[in-house]
Every structure is written in C-alpha cells, then in structure tokens.
Amino acid sequence: INCECSDICIGQLELLISDAQGLLTSVSTSFDSQMTALETVEHLLSTLANNIAKEKTNIADVLMALQQFEPDITRLEMSVESLLNRTCHLLDKVKALQLRAEMAYNHTRDRLAVVTNIHADADAALSLVQDVHTRTGGIRAEVLQRRTNAENLVNMTK
Numbered sequence: 001i002n003c004e005c006s007d008i009c010i011g012q013l014e015l016l017i018s019d020a021q022g023l024l025t026s027v028s029t030s031f032d033s034q035m036t037a038l039e040t041v042e043h044l045l046s047t048l049a050n051n052i053a054k055e056k057t058n059i060a061d062v063l064m065a066l067q068q069f070e071p072d073i074t075r076l077e078m079s080v081e082s083l084l085n086r087t088c089h090l091l092d093k094v095k096a097l098q099l100r101a102e103m104a105y106n107h108t109r110d111r112l113a114v115v116t117n118i119h120a121d122a123d124a125a126l127s128l129v130q131d132v133h134t135r136t137g138g139i140r141a142e143v144l145q146r147r148t149n150a151e152n153l154v155n156m157t158k
Contacts, residue, residue: 010133013126020119027112034105041098048094052087 059080 009129010126013122013129017119017122017126020115020122024112024115024119027108027115031105031108031112034101034108038098038101038105041094041101045094045098048087048091052091055083055087
C-alpha cells in the first residue's frame with residue numbers, strides 16, 4: 001500500500017478544509033454586514049414612522065388654526081396631500097429596501113449553512129483518510145516485519 005498516496009489525499013483534504021474555512025469567514029462577514037444593514041433599515045423605518053406621526057399631528061393643528069382662512073385652507077390641504085403621498089411613496093421604497101435586505105440576509109444564512117455542512121463533511125473525510133493512513137502504516141510495519149522474518153529464515157537455512 002502506497003503511503004505517499006494517503007499523504008497526498010490528506011494534503012488535498014487539508015487544503016479543502018482551509019478553503020472551506022476561508023469561505024466560511026467570508027460568508028460570516030457578509031452575514032454580519034447584512035445584519036447591520038437590516039438594523040439600519042429598521043431604525044430608518046422607526047424614525048420615518050415617528051416623523052409621519054408628528055407630521056399628521058402638525059397638519060391637524062395647522063388645519064384647525066387656519067379654518068378662518070377658507071381659500072388658503074384648500075391650497076394647504078392640497079400641499080399636505082402631496083406631502084403625504086410623497087411620504088407614503090418613500091415609505092413604500094423603504095419597505096421594499098427592507099424586503100431586499102431580508103432576502104439577502106436569508107440567502108446569506110442559507111449559504112452559511114451550506115458552507116458549514118461542507119466543512120463538517122470535509123472534517124469527516126479528513127478523519128477517515130487519517131484513519132486509513134494510520135491503518136496503512138500498521139500494515140506496512142507488519143509487512144516489513146514479515147519480510148524481515150522471511151529474510152532471517154532464508155538466511156538461517158543457507
């Protein structure tokens with residue numbers, strides 16, 4: 001049995017494990033940045049919701065104060081409606097951004113799971129190859145011992 005072949009297999013498996021660990025680190029970093037982006041989006045949504053609530057309160061106060069100015073109220077209502085529409089449009093964009101961030105997070109989490117499984121499989125394969133290598137060394141030692149015994153027997157019969 002050729003020990004060099006086992007050593008080559010072990011070396012290749014160690015390189016595979018090293019590559020998998022590098023990929024795992026890269027995916028983990030990507031996962032962390034996706035989580036940071038998601039937290040930022042959540043903070044922005046909360047701030048935007050608070051701002052919208054404040055704007056609604058401010059608009060109601062202004063409308064009550066300006067009831068005596070009926071012609072101006074109509075123009076003001078149109079402006080407020082436009083502002084509300086733009087704010088809702090912005091809110092829709094932020095929600096779409098949040099959805100994209102969640103999808104990226106889920107994709108990254110799935111990739112991390114796959115890399116983790118590959119890493120575990122590579123560890124298991126390395127363990128098996130190392131076991132075979134150990135057994136091969138034992139067989140080699142036994143073959144060498146038998147060869148020595150046979151040579152000694154041949155020498156004794158001469």
